[in-house]
Amino acid sequence: MPEGHTIHRAARDHHRLFAGQKLTISSPQGRFADGALLLSGRPCLAVEAFGKHLIYRFDEGDVLHIHLGLFGRIRKHKLPLAEPRGAVRVRLVGDTHAIDINGPTICQVLAPHEFISLTDRIGPDVLRADAKPNLAYARISKSKAPIGRLIMDQAVMSGIGNIYRSEILWRQSVHPETPGRAVDRQTFDRIWDDAKALLALGVKHNAIITIAGARPSKSRYRERVNIFAKDNCPTCKDAIRRFEINGRRAFVCETCQPLKL
Ligand SMILES: [Zn+2]
Numbered sequence: 001m002p003e004g005h006t007i008h009r010a011a012r013d014h015h016r017l018f019a020g021q022k023l024t025i026s027s028p029q030g031r032f033a034d035g036a037l038l039l040s041g042r043p044c045l046a047v048e049a050f051g052k053h054l055i056y057r058f059d060e061g062d063v064l065h066i067h068l069g070l071f072g073r074i075r076k077h078k079l080p081l082a083e084p085r086g087a088v089r090v091r092l093v094g095d096t097h098a099i100d101i102n103g104p105t106i107c108q109v110l111a112p113h114e115f116i117s118l119t120d121r122i123g124p125d126v127l128r129a130d131a132k133p134n135l136a137y138a139r140i141s142k143s144k145a146p147i148g149r150l151i152m153d154q155a156v157m158s159g160i161g162n163i164y165r166s167e168i169l170w171r172q173s174v175h176p177e178t179p180g181r182a183v184d185r186q187t188f189d190r191i192w193d194d195a196k197a198l199l200a201l202g203v204k205h206n207a208i209i210t211i212a213g214a215r216p217s218k219s220r221y222r223e224r225v226n227i228f229a230k231d232n233c234p235t236c237k238d239a240i241r242r243f244e245i246n247g248r249r250a251f252v253c254e255t256c257q258p259l260k261l
Contacts, residue, residue, distance in 0.1 A: 003160075003161030003162070003202070005127070005202030005203045005208075006202075006206075007049045007051075007054055007068070008127050008159075008199070009202075009206055010049070010054060010074055011047045011048050011049035011054055011055075012203065013076070014054075014056070014099060015046060017076075017094055017096065017099070018044045018056070018094045018099075019046055019047065020043065020044070020045070022041055022043050022044075023039070023042070023043075023044050023092050023094055024040055024041065024092075024093040025040040025064075025092055025093070027089060027090055028084035028087075028091055029084075029087040029088055029089050031107075032089050032090045032107050035064070035108060036090060038062075039058055039064060039109060042058045042059055042062075043058065043059050044056055044057065044094075045057045045058065045059065049125070049128075050118075050125055050128070050158070051158025051159060052067060052158065053065060053067050053106075053122065054066040054067070060112075061111070061112030062110070062111060062112070063110045063115045064090070064107075064109060064110075065106060065108050065110050065118065066090075066104050068101075069103075069105025069106070070105075071103045071105075072102065072103045072104035072105060073102050073103060074100070074101050075101075075102070076097055076099050077097065077100075078098075079097065079098060082098075085100070086103075087102055088100045088101070089101055089102060089103070089107050090104075090107055121155060122154060122155070122158055123153070123154055123155050124157050124158070125157070125159050126157065126158070126159040126160065126192060126196045126199055127159050127196065127200065133157075133188075133192045136156055136188075136192070137188045139156050140156060140181075140183060141181055141183070141185075141188075142180070142181060143180035143181060144179050144180065144181060146176055146178065146179060146180070147175075147176060147178045147179070147191075148165060148166075148177065148245045148250055149246055150180045151168070151169075151191065152165050152245075152246075152248075157192075160195050160199075162248045162250075163208050163210075163221070164195065164198060164202075165245075165250065166227055166228045166250055166251040167208075167210040167227065168191060168194050168195050168198065169191070169252070169257065170233075170251075170253060170257060171226070172187065172191050173256055173257050174191065174257060175252060175254070175260065176245060176250050176257075177252075178261070179261065182260060207224065208224060208225065209224045210225050211224055211225065227240050227251045228249075228251055229251070230251070233253035233255065233256055235256055236253065236255045236256055238256075240252065240253055241253075241254055
């Protein structure tokens with residue numbers, strides 16, 4: 001599953017490649033043939049990310065909505081066009097480059113009103129300048145659910161993926177099983193600001209880095225994170241506890257992140 005920063009990075013990249021151009025759009029695999037026909041030849045105005053949703057804006061308010069899900073992948077290549085590799089759901093061709101998207105969970109055209117209802121369902125995204133953290137805190141402060149689940153619930157707030165979850169809560173000394181309603185505003189603001197800073201760094205370097213000064217060139221992410229999949233806490237050296245939240249791996253140092261109910 002790509003974390004939120006990878007979708008923002010793709011959006012930024014595709015915006016640079018395509019904004020202001022009329023795109024030729026096709027569905028080599030065939031499953032998006034109708035949608036491709038509807039959008040092909042029309043100008044792409046902008047490419048943006050809302051959480052893990054990739055949005056290509058076209059004229060008249062129509063958008064192409066992509067969600068990669070667990071298995072989707074994006075390939076970029078320079079023109080001239082290459083043969084499609086595998087089942088390419090949608091191919092976007094601009095003046096200099098083509099983007100192929102294989103295996104997305106969602107690939108659809110949305111009319112303007114459908115796009116508004118989509119963005120209403122997505123929690124504020126820490127990487128968007130227009131995000132309203134108040135909306136996320138309003139939900140967190142009323143919830144009995146653990147903060148480790150809430151900050152990854154894309155309806156509450158978006159952007160934080162599985163590795164960032166454990167790392168941010170450790171950096172902010174918050175136990176992942178703290179109920180949302182026990183998280184005060186100051187603590188929430190620290191989580192939000194840290195997520196914003198770390199994800200922006202992730203977009204910049206195309207790598208998850210949660211240790212100050214770690215080099216993005218280190219190929220193994222384990223050398224760039226503090227506690228995710230580690231045995232011992234880098235600060236206190238105590239054992240890291242491993243558990244699951246909603247079926248995803250989570251990590252905590254119960255010495256540095258005491259549970260406050
Ligand atoms: Zn510790």
